[in-house]
Amino acid sequence: MIKTVEWTDEGVRMIDQRLLPTEEKYLILRSCEEVADAIRQMVVRGAPAIGVSAAMGIALGTMQSVGTAVPDLEEDFDYFCDIMSGTRPTAVNLFWAIERMRERFRREKAAGADSEQIKERLIEEAQSIFREDIESNRALGRFGGELIHDGSTVLTHCNAGALATAGDYGTALGVVRGARDAGKRVAVIADETRPFLQGARLTAWELQKDEIPVTVITDNMAGHIMKQGKVDCVVVGADRIAANGDTANKIGTYMVAVLARQHSIPFYVAAPVSTVDLSLTSGEQIPIEERDSREVTHIRDQRLAPEGVAVQNPAFDVTPAELIAAIITDRGVARAPYMRTLRELFTQAEQE
């Protein structure tokens, strides 16, 4: 099983996703700041993995706090939460995980826990988030797997696999693995996903490990491949889903959704309910991160574009709900009208 991020006695252990697929190297991050840097620099990426990492980073920082009185500890804790909030703006799982940590702190404090007890409970909470992520992706994979026909070829964009989550199944690739584990034959076409190449580097790497057939294409081949009838459905992950179903995901997802519609190919989003942000009524309100132009102009130290050229580098785009055939979650499959169906899943999640 691929372990993307893990709590260890030495610190938070992560596979360095910047080096894959040529090098499989693990880092031990020994402070909250190091975990925050790792998120910012995309050592770890993918909305659920960012959430798990942030929780672990906050637990780690708080554990190292020298404050013995609860108010001192709380001050440090708030500081670590703030650091984490500033790492990346789009994935809502980050804010969801921070809020869970805050809620746990409040609960333990209200129950009269002392500093040492609170530290322990925050570690527990981070580990719960980790475990739940793996479990919820297994559930999501089972629900989604039912939508995949035997013998299908699934096109995916970016990496919404084990490496985008705590590990194991993943979200979009969890659907693929769910279909495979239900005995269906399934192959994947992976958009390479410029500029960071999560498809070519990460999706290809983890599917190869899993012996699931995978073919890499450049992003601009998706339309041609669909026109040739080679794609049965599209499954992608999500960084934030608004209440109406509009979905922010890796840049290029919108393009794939438009092409899928053009070719009458079902386009599915796969994400745990923690990716749904009911506070936003539409995708227009989702903040889109603009990243360093160097990601576009260079590959490692290799310059691709002339010096001084203007570049845009939005890391995400928003796919309108009307292009989405279904949103596959850990609580079941939502279909339009999403304003109602997503809220139902969410309520159900809270009741359990």
Add this chain to the structure above:
Amino acid sequence: MIKTVEWTDEGVRMIDQRLLPTEEKYLILRSCEEVADAIRQMVVRGAPAIGVSAAMGIALGTMQSVGTAVPDLEEDFDYFCDIMSGTRPTAVNLFWAIERMRERFRREKAAGADSEQIKERLIEEAQSIFREDIESNRALGRFGGELIHDGSTVLTHCNAGALATAGDYGTALGVVRGARDAGKRVAVIADETRPFLQGARLTAWELQKDEIPVTVITDNMAGHIMKQGKVDCVVVGADRIAANGDTANKIGTYMVAVLARQHSIPFYVAAPVSTVDLSLTSGEQIPIEERDSREVTHIRDQRLAPEGVAVQNPAFDVTPAELIAAIITDRGVARAPYMRTLRELFTQAEQE
């Protein structure tokens, strides 16, 4: 003025497009075989530039032939034409240029020219093709420039500029230059164009030289940028246009055309009439070159995808005529129904 390919006393001189934008290096090719290799390896690329280069290569080979009798010369000449025909399958300008050389040979032979005279006339013919290419792109730029509104932002895919032709204006970028030279303000958004990065490397380089504002994006950003209302029209080149207007061009062009339609943005194709292949009734008959997977898995020596992964690498795709607002040629602007309008332009070209 950028000179992509040139006839010199030493041989055929070309800028090595594989090294741009980081290195501006010129090669002197001293045999027909060397020119053919340069076409195959994409030292030179772009349909009109391939046509010009092929004609020069054939002239060069024939010039070096030791055959003094015309039948011996013809045998060598046919051999050189065959070498050139086998370089790349999609761009019809290649076959058009070879046919022009064959026609000139036949004409000179019929008129009783001797070997030395034929050699000279073939060099003349190659130089005519070179000159006509530059002139026709100037004409195309004037016609196309009229379609561009003052203050427009033009999105283009791949490089259909000076570097894709004999030099100077180019086709799609000829339209941009035509608008600029008519006094209009115009800016360009260049898709980087994976896998060979003609947009990031070549379009950005030549527009920077020309001081035309250019912004590079990854191919998968085109939809997002269009949705933001930042694109006024799309102009691309062509490698082969069927009689019905279906257009083969660099992989990803079809994707851009679908996205343009989704956002009601006019999508223009710019190409000289020598790119039109009236012998094909639809785009389905255009042969699509599949190139080495290494172009996708590596950038120079940097490995991007895991070893042994399956890859597809079609170099071109076909955009159906119904997505094309107009085809801008050196003889004027054709609009649907292309089956009639393209034939008219062609006939007109032949009559002059």
